[in-house]
Every structure is written in C-alpha cells, then in structure tokens.
Amino acid sequence: MADKIGFTPNRDEASRQAFIGSLKGYINFNIETRLEQVYDEVLVPEFESQQGSAPQSRADAAGLLESHPLYHLWSTLTFHSQNMMWNAVQQTSDRIIEDQVATFEKLSQKPDRLGVLSLKDELVVQAPISTTEIHRQPGGYWKEARPNDIETALNYSGTVDLYRNAKGMGTGGKLGSDSIGQLLASISKKRAPTLDPQDILDMGCGTGEQTLAYKRVFPDAAVTGIDCARPFVRYAHGMAESEGLGLNFAEMDAGNTDYSDDSFDLIVSIIMFHETSPAQVRNILKESWRLLKPGGLVLHLDVPYQPHRMSLFKQVTNHWQVRHNGEPFWTGFAEMDIYKELIDAGFDDQHAFADYETVGPATFFFFGGRKDQ
Numbered sequence: 189m190a191d192k193i194g195f196t197p198n199r200d201e202a203s204r205q206a207f208i209g210s211l212k213g214y215i216n217f218n219i220e221t222r223l224e225q226v227y228d229e230v231l232v233p234e235f236e237s238q239q240g241s242a243p244q245s246r247a248d249a250a251g252l253l254e255s256h257p258l259y260h261l262w263s264t265l266t267f268h269s270q271n272m273m274w275n276a277v278q279q280t281s282d283r284i285i286e287d288q289v290a291t292f293e294k295l296s297q298k299p300d301r302l303g304v305l306s307l308k309d310e311l312v313v314q315a316p317i318s319t320t321e322i323h324r325q326p327g328g329y330w331k332e333a334r335p336n337d338i339e340t341a342l343n344y345s346g347t348v349d350l351y352r353n354a355k356g357m358g359t360g361g362k363l364g365s366d367s368i369g370q371l372l373a374s375i376s377k378k379r380a381p382t383l384d385p386q387d388i389l390d391m392g393c394g395t396g397e398q399t400l401a402y403k404r405v406f407p408d409a410a411v412t413g414i415d416c417a418r419p420f421v422r423y424a425h426g427m428a429e430s431e432g433l434g435l436n437f438a439e440m441d442a443g444n445t446d447y448s449d450d451s452f453d454l455i456v457s458i459i460m461f462h463e464t465s466p467a468q469v470r471n472i473l474k475e476s477w478r479l480l481k482p483g484g485l486v487l488h489l490d491v492p493y494q495p496h497r498m499s500l501f502k503q504v505t506n507h508w509q510v511r512h513n514g515e516p517f518w519t520g521f522a523e524m525d526i527y528k529e530l531i532d533a534g535f536d537d538q539h540a541f542a543d544y545e546t547v548g549p550a551t552f553f554f555f556g557g558r559k560d561q
C-alpha cells in the first residue's frame with residue numbers, strides 16, 4: 189500500500205500527460221494567436237468594408253469567427269484535447285485508486301492524526317457544482333463510486349497544474365506543487381505586513397495542495413480548508429496527514445459556514461468564485477466579512493477575464509468556456525462588479541480592493557479587504 193496520498197503517474201502515463209499539456213499549450217497560444225491574426229487582419233477589415241464600422245460586440249465578433257475554418261479547427265482541438273486530458277489521467281487513477289482509498293482509510297483512522305476531517309451529510313451542494321461536470325471532468329467533483337472515494341480528487345489533482353500552465357494561469361508549478369498558495373501567502377504579507385495570522389481559512393480548498401502552503405508559511409497558525417466536494421476534502425486530509433502537516437478540512441458551503449463571527453484573521457481562496465453563481469458570490473463575500481477578525485485580511489484570487497481588459501476576439505474565445513467546456517459562470521463572474529459586491533457585502537471602502545497582479549506569465553485578479561482593529 190502507498191504511504192502517501194497523491195497522483196502518481198508511471199513513466200508512460202507521465203509522458204502521455206506531458207504531451208497533452210504541450211498540445212494544449214500549442215492550441216491555446218500558437219493556434220489561438222494565428223486565429224487572432226486572421227480575425228484582426230482579414231475578418232475585421234471585411235466586416236468594416238461591408239458594415240462601415242468595426243464589430244461592436246462579442247456577438248458581432250463571434251459571428252465573424254464562427255464562419256471561419258480556423259476557428260472550427262481551434263474549437264475542435266480545444267474540445268478534444270480536454271477529452272484527451274481526462275482520459276490520460278483516468279489511466280493513472282484506474283491503476284492506483286483502490287490502493288489510494290486504502291491509504292486514505294489508514295491515514296484517516298490513525299490514532300495520532302494531526303488534523304481533523306469533518307463531513308456533513310446534510311450539506312446541499314449548490315449548482316453549478318451539483319449540476320455540471322466542471323471543465324468537463326467526468327462525473328464532476330462530487331461523484332462517489334465507492335466507500336471513502338477520492339477518485340474525482342485524484343483526477344483533478346492530476347490535471348490542475350497541467351491545465352493552469354497550458355492556459356497561462358499557472359506559476360509554472362509542477363504536478364502537486366503548492367506554488368499558487370505560496371504566491372497568495374506572499375501577497376498576503378505585502379498587503380498586511382504586520383499581520384501574523386493565527387487562524388487561516390481556505391475557502392473552496394479543492395484537493396488541498398495549495399492549503400498546505402499556508403501551514404508551511406505560517407507554521408504556528410491553525411489552518412482550515414473547506415470545500416463542498418466530499419472526495420476533495422477527504423483527499424486533502426489524507427495528503428496533509430501523509431505530509432506530516434496538521435491542518436483541518438471540512439465539507440462545507442463557503443457561503444454558509446458553521447463558524448462564528450470573527451473566527452479567522454486570514455481568509456483566502458483560489459479560483460473558486462468563477463465556479464459559483466451570482467447569489468453564491470454575494471453569500472461568500474458576506475460570509476468572508478462575517479468570519480473575519482478585526483485587523484484581518486480577506487484575499488481571494490480568481491481569473492482575470494473581465495471584459496474591459498480584453499479584446500472582442502479574446503471575449504469570444506473566453507466565452508467558449510461557457511458554451512463548450514463546463515464553465516457556466518466563467519463569463520458571468522467576469523462581468524460582475526466585484527468591488528461593488530464587496531462594499532454591498534459589508535467591506536469598508538477604505539480597505540476593499542479588486543485589482544490585478546502579474547506574476548511571471550500569469551495575471552491574477554485579487555479581491556478582498558481588511559477589517560479595522
């Protein structure tokens with residue numbers, strides 16, 4: 189039996205998965221860049237000569253692109269490389285899942301466990317997580333095929349860095365690395381230099397790799413990760429135990445937690461909000477404010493695809509995620525005025541922020557605020 193929880197491809201599987209990562213990068217960058225040239229140099233001038241003005245809206249731009257064979261090629265390759273990615277990680281999961289579940293059971297029953305795993309039978313998982321195979325992960329995040337299942341978490345964990353890096357949203361981190369959590373921890377220090385967090389909450393912690401970073405950076409803090417997908421929090425708990433780190437994980441809705449007011453002095457999340465809904469964004473922001481201790485910091489990170497920052501061309505390729513890639517709220521999130529939502533949720537306008545930071549190849553959208561002492 190393995191002594192650790194983790195996605196461990198063998199050499200052949202790893203090389204197939206790396207190939208798919210490169211293929212996705214090639215499609216997202218090289219082919220998409222060529223398509224953008226065709227749009228700018230051929231399709232827009234044709235439109236202008238026929239209509240007398242440039243395309244005005246995403247719908248105008250989509251109409252132009254959808255008539256072109258290179259768009260069909262880009263779309264087909266993007267769609268099928270996603271299938272290839274899930275098929276490739278499934279091969280590893282099929283080989284190791286029974287052993288990984290046994291490892292999880294052993295770690296979660298160890299008498300000298302370092303952290304607590306809390307499950308909540310009465311939790312009602314909200315749409316779209318409950319209704320959608322997010323980014324077309326087969327079975328979605330929460331499907332359970334066996335007792336103590338962690339299979340969806342293994343598959344997620346095996347793709348997340350590949351997917352982020354191929355989309356230019358990563359820090360170049362390797363499989364299973366905690367590099368985005370490390371980034372968030374360092375940004376929290378910049379935004380709140382004198383804060384020495386004692387209680388940290390990671391909302392939508394997923395499979396927990398990034399949550400571990402907060403314990404590594406702030407070893408004296410009590411660190412808790414919550415997520416509404418049960419296989420994910422199981423996986424996170426097993427992984428933390430096998431890494432010898434004492435963190436708590438709980439199955440919980442970030443918009444309706446069980447914690448009392450002023451419970452945490454650092455509240456973070458990484459790419460959770462764009463997988464929720466307008467109502468949940470509002471609930472989670474209100475909950476972030478309610479749970480924040482005076483003097484504390486809320487620091488959420490999500491995708492930087494707000495339309496005012498993007499050309500019409502990019503808005504079309506971005507909206508493709510909604511139509512074809514199991515990301516129903518990708519554009520809806522980007523179109524929300526998050527600064528206004530923060531203020532409406534109770535954040536004070538002296539300390540609320542919603543801005544961008546570029547780190548290496550990626551730009552991230554950061555939002556949150558501080559509560560006065």
Ligand SMILES: C[S@@+](CC[C@H](N)C(=O)[O-])C[C@H]1O[C@@H](n2cnc3c(N)ncnc32)[C@H](O)[C@@H]1O
Nearest residue numbers: 392393394398415416417440441442458459460
């Ligand atoms: C894209 S994943 C990111 C996971 C993790 N933060 C990471 O960076 O790897 C988004 C996570 O948010 C969780 N999530 C979405 N809505 C949630 C909610 N209302 N409450 C708790 N978790 C939620 C999902 O189950 C999923 O694990």
